[in-house]
Amino acid sequence: MRGPDSLGRGWWRRNVWGLVAVLPTMALMLAAAGYSDLEFWQRGKPQVVRPAADGVAEFAGLRMRVAELAPATDLKRGGDRPFVVPDSMTAWRVVLDVEGPTDLGPDEVIYCDISIEDTAGNRYGDQPRELSSARTPLGNCNPENSPVPAGSGRYQTVAHFVTPRGVEIAAVRVFFGGVDQTRYVRFDR
Known part of the structure; x- marks a missing residue:
């Protein structure tokens, strides 16, 4: 200095x-x-997109609604043998009716991530380890995985989950991370 x-x-x-x-x-x-x-x-902290009064949500170029949210009691393993979930757990199936563009190429298919949320706010992801030996489709909003042909632009996506027995499901959440990471669709039960 x-x-x-x-x-x-x-x-x-x-x-x-x-x-x-x-x-x-x-x-x-x-x-x-x-x-x-x-x-x-x-x-x-993504923003919630809620479905309209008729239960249909429009998001990422698709229209979708929850067609089924129920315990999955008819799961199968290879050779059509029954798959038994442990006594302390409940398997769930979510079926979404999806309507979207049919002219998308393989690189343009919109994939989603489906999860369920219980009344305590816990989330459960699709394809849990507990169901790894059960034959379950990928619940990812891809028309190729649909049990219903997607020629008309309408198809279904099916996702499976496992929760502890006695858990009450509050909502189904659909997230389109590749399209919009700031919002997700929430279907309250």
Whole structure:
């Protein structure tokens, strides 16, 4: 640190304008970082898209509704042998009726991630390990996995879940991560 300059000013007086400029710059930097964190947080908390009064939700170029949400008691393993779920668990089946464009190429097919939510807010994903030896289709909104031919643009997607016995299902959630990561469709039961 040097002494006073030729005008007798010390370090503080020589650098006062630089210090005045640093404070607003620091405030702007902190605000920008906070905005970035807020944007990241909002992406982490997607917004809910609710279906219309008739139960049909329009999202990602598709129209869909829950056709069935019920315990899956008729699961099979290879050779049409029955698949038995452990006594402490319940297997669930969700069937979505989907209507969408039929002229999509293989690279344009919209995939979804289906989950169920219980009344306590716990979520359960499709294709759990407990059902790995059962023959269950992939519930991913792809028309090729549908048990109903998709020639008319209407098809079904079927997803299977496992919850502890006694759990009450509150909602079905459909997330289209490749299309929109900021929203998801929620069908309340």
